[in-house]
Amino acid sequence: MKNILKYLLVGFVFGIVLTKSEAVSWYRIYEMFQFQSFHMYGIIGVAIFTGVIGIQIIKRNNIKDIKGNAIAIPDKEKGSARYWIGGIIFGLGWALVGSCPGPIFILLGAGFWTVLIVLFGALLGTYLYGLLKSKLPH
């Protein structure tokens, strides 16, 4: 039970921060891609900066995870095609509906019901990838 609660709490804070920072807002994503505000770049930049420092602290001090196991963060698979092509396809969708997978769920929780169409599309897209995976360059 405690195990579940900590994930629920992390998710809860995530939902609040993304909503209060307006990173879930279609308007903010549009504004970002028009280079008309620093807001989103600041959020992403500081999140990465915090992450880089934190990960370095974990690695250099061999900090153990909550269960006492060594923290091993697997490297991403090598490759190029999947990252460039998949990245561009994702970006097209991100700028069109203004939400990435996290915000899709957050907005649904907040009661923006038409985002259900986006979620349905995202599941369909995931399914199509699963179908076509072996035929795509990675």
Next chain:
Amino acid sequence: MLLIFAQKNSMKIIFETWSWYVSGFLIGLIMLALTYFGKSFGMSSNLRSLCSMTGLGKRVAFFDFDWKAQRWNLVVVLGAMLGGFVAVHFMSDASNVAINPKTIAQLAQLGIEAPNGKLMPDALFGIAIVTSPKAIFILLIGGMLIGFGSRYAGGCTSGHAISGLSNLQIPSLKAVIGFFIGGLIMAHFLLPLLVN
């Protein structure tokens, strides 16, 4: 006096838009918390889990994996939905989503109304759009690109931009540059064609 001041300030913090530096820092901490829990921060993999839950694994090998081991991430999603509910219903006011006036003027030309405190434009997301096949098509295609692209690239904004770049991963840098190439093409060239 001090108490009233403190109370006024805390009320402000609840309702106003959170700054980029506080928000970015907290998002970084969320990623680190999940790392400390022995997990990784990535939202789009939940889409794969949801597909697997429907039994698709029997027909498509990609969905034949132990999604139950990913249940923790679905709990994060549930928490995020609750967070979104609380933040929108109890922590918002009309001062929110104060975007650049230039952006507002540009959007007006596309027929998209100013935010006036709302997170999402009614022109694209209002409940009235369910009678417009074109508007439904836009949301559906957008979702499909997100689902297909994030799985193809092996992650989205959380998995690559935050988790991957924090761990100095070159593949994530490629993916994130791709996100922005795609995003800029959409925002500058395709979106005006689609919306008009």
